[in-house]
Amino acid sequence: MMPFEYLRAGNEADALQAAADRPDARFIAGGTNLLDLMKLGIERPPQLIDIGGLDLRTMAETPDGGLRIGALVTNAELAAHPLVRARYPLLSQAILAGASGQLRNKATTGGNLLQRTRCYYFYDPASPCNKREPGTGCAAIGGFNRIMAILGTSAHCIASHPSDMAVAMRALDARVETRQRDGQMEVRALDALYRLPGETPHIDHTLAPGELITAVVLPAPLNGRQRYRKVRDRASYAFALVSVAATLAVEDGMIVQAAMAFGGVAPMPWRDRTAEALLIGQTPSQALFERCADAVTAEAQGQGGNDFKITLLRRTLAACLTDLTGNVP
């Protein structure tokens, strides 16, 4: 890795000040992704600001029955937390479906949201990549693209977002709390944290320089059942080919609430509110689920090697909805 300065921040104010002083510095917490990228020369920050000592490790219920998760809560702690297991089993399932025990012990909530794509070509400095080096082109297009995205891509980038946790959080309507450089707190919906590649795939998210994620807030869960279904090439330690996070409430035989998010298929945890709206007020049926899958995949575009993800997403979604609603005609 390229030489860098290392600074350990004692508190939030110090961290924000350090970032204000060096706009090209990077925060580091668990480092499970950033250090790999630095060793490969893909990330070359001149300074790392270690936020590991900040007081962002607590989890607490919010007054409205939700949950506030400090940005430094590790993935392992979050997945195992009794409140998460009781009220947001979807989140627990998603986290435990990702990475390995060792990585989950180290990786943090904030860091997980900001992990970068696992596109093979992004990871190799010898390949053109608009995300790594804007303007060089996209080697994944026309290359080996089996793991790439089918939704939300552009002519400049077809990489997919790797997180499981973030997919669950998007289905759970998570909000992200940050501190701006000037110390102001800002709150945004999780989907507003991410941006699609468009013509600027090198910019993954909407955080301003020096802006620090301090917490993720989950609203009280929807009534009904939750499920995270991840489909991958081996039983453990593999990124999702397709994943579905869904929470669904059925009353008197009718779907009254539905929220769904999808992983492995888009440059960000994907959500389709049109497809959700289709379900509301309806009686569960295979035909309904197929219409829902039609809506989700209406704009999907394969690259050849990843065409199967369209079929796989449809089938996984329908199976997940069947699971959540019980046997349906």
Added chain:
Amino acid sequence: MTEAIVKMDTPFADSLLDRVPAPLVGTELPRIDGPRKVTGTARYAAEHFPDGLVHGVLLRAPFGCGRITKVDPAEALAMPGVLAVIRDERMVRNGGGFAGAAAPVQGVEEVAYFGQPIGLVVADSLERARAAALCVRLTFETAPGVFDMVASRETALPPTDDIFGLFLIHTEQGDVAHAASEASALVDAVWQTPSQSHAAMEPHASVAIWQDGQLTLHGSYQSPVVTRDQLATVMGLEPTQVRILSPFVGGGFGGKLGVMPEAVAAAIAAQQLGRPVKVVMTRQQVFEMTGRRPMTYQRLRLGADAAGQLTLVQHDTITDQLTGEVFFEPAGLATHLLYAGANRQVDHKVVRTNKLLGVSMRAPGEAVGQLALECAMDELAEALNLDPIEFRLRNEPERHPETGVPFSSRALVACLKQGAARFGWPTRSRDPGAFRDGEWLVGYGMSSAARGNLFGPSRARVRIEGDGRVTVETEMTDIGTGTYTILAQIVADLLGVELAQVDVRLGDTDDPASAGSGGSWGATTSGSAVYAACSELRVRLAAAAGAPVDAITLAGGVLTAPGIRRPITDLVGNGLAVEGVAQPGESNTRLNQTSYGAHFCEVRVHAVTGEMRVARWSSVFAAGRILNLKTATSQAIGGIVLGIGGALTEELIHDPRSGKVVNRDLGEYHVAVHADIPAIDVHFLEERDSVANPLLAKGVGELGVCGAGAAVANAVYNATGVRVREFPITLDKLLHGLPPLTSATSRT
């Protein structure tokens, strides 16, 4: 030093190992090097830190074919701690092969594959060397390369070398075309297997130290003496000027046989800088600049008559390799002998591609060849409406079906029958998709396994010290396989000493040369050398005690014979040493020696997603005497895991435009992980092969992988009705044949 030679010209009527009262050989003895490994006191190559050590990082070619025209090291050299950017024509471009002292292909200008090593950056720390490597500026000219073997298969030519006669390039008997026209049932299809990576846990690593014109290299090599000879040739040295130490090797699988680029680069840099240099490959470099199992395109044409007798066995393989390299993937190896049939053809051709060097990988030829052959057998059994075991039983040859040579021992039939019983094969439905458990489609599959038993020259020195301790010294390696343990077991049994009295020293080229770890022969060759030494030591001890050697018993450090009871320490003076020599002989060629087995598995395929889970596994093997039940079982399990990976997950992916290895880390090169593997039941049959060697043992290391993947593929078919002939069978290849959603998601 006295030499004692065992040459396999005649069978061993009996082995001394069968006369030991309470033998350790054959038991489930835990590894004697285990405590050192789990406490971190076993030092691997990269764990050596001589005074003045500096660090090298290899540079890679960022294109698939062409020539480096200019290298600008100025920026790198200006970075702190950077000592040199070395480009030396002696550096190797392709790694070395498994035999011979010839230098591998050298040079740093011509580029034959993406990721090829083209230089070394040396700095006072690994981090600084790695940073500087990113700052060396290259100018290059690319040339059109061949990156798609299948598209270029019309250009395939026969291999130029049959590798000492081990890899038969082309054989034929009878008339295959006529047999095809007459067959009652015929299978004629193509199976494809991808490039695979050995993916050993320990990356390739070398520490080179020069002193007084002598080069010492701590390396991670399976056959240090082969590596030493190649390194000496490359460096323009005599072999006596080079010493390689590989006492611990963190996995090899064929990827650490010949000298690899990091050793040569470290040696050159250490010579140039006058200080020790360490070069450890990154995980990405292991994937793209060491070696791979070549891909194959295998046409199998099998035909049978109405009685289920094979009349036609044809296996034509196209594989790929760099220009000028002699190794090829001999996928037809087991096809020569596994089944009867009068009309036969086995053929191999090679397409020259610009992709990473093809090298031996665990069970070269047999692993991927039996994947195809055993799937084809399954298809033909189905066409004949025969149970696949019954079909195999009907085609069991009495002698080698091509040469007529007898088999030294062959227990395939017993393996098939006992395996079927252990697994519960009779409950299988022959109709695909007939058995369902909720959302899971359940299938059973089976296959035969066969792996040729090889024997080669090997030496070991065994010394009884004056205090009764025994030392074994041989250049043989333990690559995780259990060599330390089995050699100690053999010595303890044959000399009648406690296991704790035996020290085994391995992996030093200054010690007697062995056959190395490879080809499933390490245990039998080094074990036979130790056997030869111990036999002679028994003669010496008997003579010293004044007893006929046939009358002695050695146990508990004491020699007993009628009327004699003497501690061994009384008989050895200041010490007794013998160098044992194992040599192949006529019996290794007069009869065919092969280890056999049979695999049975249950695979569950998710009806919605096509995800596959191997749920249950039984294998039965016959490989002569089993020297250590624990390490042999672990070897078998490891092979089966590799077979499962080969069937379902493992593929070293090349970019279609450049040959570049796309998935260069263990996150994306999918070896089967724990969660993919069920409890694996392994059973060894009692067998003694008196023709093979004085241990009466045959090779075990590569047997497990042979056929294992075919059992998986056949189970996937039995579960789904989908035949996937392009490995690995990833779920996307099954989606088209899965039940429609309505029935897939039904849980009734």
